Amino acid sequence: MGTAGLSNGAGARTAEIFEIGSAPEPGVVPQRMYASVIRPERYGSPTEAFRTELVDVPEIPPGFVLVAVMAAGINYNNAWAASGEPLDVIAARRRAGEPENFHIGGSEGSGIVWAVGDGVRSVAVGDHVLMVGARWDERATDIRFGRDPMMSDSQKTWGYELNYGSFAQYALVAEFQCLPKPANLSWEAAACFLLTAATAYRQLTRWAPNRVEPGSVVLVWGASGGLGSMACQLVDLFGGRAVAVVSGAAKAEYCLANGAVGVIDRSEFRHWGRLPEPGTAAAAEWATEVRRFGRAVWDVLGEKRSPDIVFEHPGGDTLPTSVYVCDTGGMVVLCGATSGFVGTLDLRLLWMRQKRLQGSHFANLTDCMAVVELAAMGRLDPCLGRVYPFDEVGRAHQDMVDGVHAYGNSAVLVGHRPAPAAEPAVPR
Numbered sequence: 001m002g003t004a005g006l007s008n009g010a011g012a013r014t015a016e017i018f019e020i021g022s023a024p025e026p027g028v029v030p031q032r033m034y035a036s037v038i039r040p041e042r043y044g045s046p047t048e049a050f051r052t053e054l055v056d057v058p059e060i061p062p063g064f065v066l067v068a069v070m071a072a073g074i075n076y077n078n079a080w081a082a083s084g085e086p087l088d089v090i091a092a093r094r095r096a097g098e099p100e101n102f103h104i105g106g107s108e109g110s111g112i113v114w115a116v117g118d119g120v121r122s123v124a125v126g127d128h129v130l131m132v133g134a135r136w137d138e139r140a141t142d143i144r145f146g147r148d149p150m151m152s153d154s155q156k157t158w159g160y161e162l163n164y165g166s167f168a169q170y171a172l173v174a175e176f177q178c179l180p181k182p183a184n185l186s187w188e189a190a191a192c193f194l195l196t197a198a199t200a201y202r203q204l205t206r207w208a209p210n211r212v213e214p215g216s217v218v219l220v221w222g223a224s225g226g227l228g229s230m231a232c233q234l235v236d237l238f239g240g241r242a243v244a245v246v247s248g249a250a251k252a253e254y255c256l257a258n259g260a261v262g263v264i265d266r267s268e269f270r271h272w273g274r275l276p277e278p279g280t281a282a283a284a285e286w287a288t289e290v291r292r293f294g295r296a297v298w299d300v301l302g303e304k305r306s307p308d309i310v311f312e313h314p315g316g317d318t319l320p321t322s323v324y325v326c327d328t329g330g331m332v333v334l335c336g337a338t339s340g341f342v343g344t345l346d347l348r349l350l351w352m353r354q355k356r357l358q359g360s361h362f363a364n365l366t367d368c369m370a371v372v373e374l375a376a377m378g379r380l381d382p383c384l385g386r387v388y389p390f391d392e393v394g395r396a397h398q399d400m401v402d403g404v405h406a407y408g409n410s411a412v413l414v415g416h417r418p419a420p421a422a423e424p425a426v427p428r
């Protein structure tokens with residue numbers, strides 16, 4: 001990944017401050033940078049919590065890399081960080097001895113390697129990279145004994161549990177968090193998809209024997225969202241059949257264009273949330289509704305088939321239905337809980353039908369590289385939705401919380417400014 005003509009190094013520091021969208025020469029590092037910062041006294045809604053501030057550019061430890069961020073991807077985790085719930089990420093880091101009383105979020109992004117710490121060998125100043133949203137200690141005992149790094153006790157989410165994420169002019173990552181940016185993608189398209197695509201890839205491929213295979217039926221919740229748009233495409237690429245679930249008929253066309261075989265509008269059903277107490281009228285109504293939902297899956301498929309895999313992330317509202325509709329011996333694989341992290345389920349279905357409820361969290365480097373390669377080959381569309389200016393990081397998260405964000409994955413511009421539209425040849 002080296003770039004001829006540029007030398008490695010920690011970078012000369014300059015007192016000059018560079019405006020968003022401009023930058024010094026590669027290798028020259030300013031002392032201060034603009035960052036979209038969360039502070040404890042502002043915990044609350046994203047529009048309140050995020051503010052653009054000037055902060056010190058961090059020092060670069062051995063094995064680490066400073067990346068000049070061109071664009072950053074928007075994910076739900078920093079809506080949680082903004083609220084300080086369920087984890088106060090700043091307090092947790094301070095308890096662990098870190099001095100910063102602020103959080104710079106952003107768990108994915110695209111950029112240019114600007115300066116490198118001692119011992120860095122796999123990337124060089126000037127490389128165009130994507131940044132992986134998790135970090136672990138490569139020397140951790142469990143990893144040395146062959147454990148998947150995502151299962152390591154040392155693993156943490158970068159730009160959430162770890163500071164100096166991509167919502168800043170410069171991000172701090174371990175060298176192994178840098179993957180080559182596909183040359184066919186713009187900075188913003190490259191910035192927006194790695195976290196959701198790699199998470200979806202792991203959910204669909206990692207948990208043998210419940211892997212998506214040719215002919216597999218996969219029920220995909222939130223199919224027009226970040227994870228869902230990636231999942232529908234991956235299911236299709238693997239030869240499976242994705243049944244998309246969305247709210248509102250308007251999203252159907254988008255899901256079908258992304259590889260879904262059919263779409264269910266969840267707003268036509270009423271059985272969401274906590275399972276009612278058995279034997280009550282509410283439980284009878286729930287049973288009627290969930291059977292109707294199951295028939296909607298059959299209608300999409302044109303046969304009485306239940307999903308081999310249920311691709312879960314709404315959590316509390318949908319888990320009872322996911323467990324109900326999942327096929328005997330099938331798997332509900334869950335990576336999030338947008339609608340609430342207390343989930344209920346009918347345990348009888350789990351043992352009598354020998355279903356599996358599997359947690360899945362982000363991705364290791366193999367999972368990440370798989371989706372980067374698919375994108376580089378043009379086989380996986382990053383589904384870039386809305387692109388926000390840097391001072392709207394809070395707005396971008398607020399739109400996600402309010403459910404009014406664009407379909408697919410959104411990004412924010414940091415160092416990159418798209419070329420202005422060409423002047424019309426004939427004055428209008």
Ligand SMILES: NC(=O)c1ccc[n+]([C@@H]2O[C@H](COP(=O)([O-])OP(=O)(O)OC[C@H]3O[C@@H](n4cnc5c(N)ncnc54)[C@H](OP(=O)(O)O)[C@@H]3O)[C@@H](O)[C@H]2O)c1
Pocket residue numbers: 075076077195196199221222223224225226227228245246247248251266313314317318335336337338339360361362363400403408
């Ligand atoms: N563990 C990990 O590594 C990891 C990685 C990525 C994401 N996640 C988590 O996964 C979740 C989704 O992420 P995302 O990027 O795909 O978000 P997103 O783009 O906002 O998409 C989520 C979709 O879920 C659907 N949804 C929302 N509330 C729902 C409800 N009550 N019942 C059913 N569907 C509901 C919405 O679609 P409709 O309204 O159209 O149904 C929405 O478009 C978040 O909680 C995120 O934190 C976890």
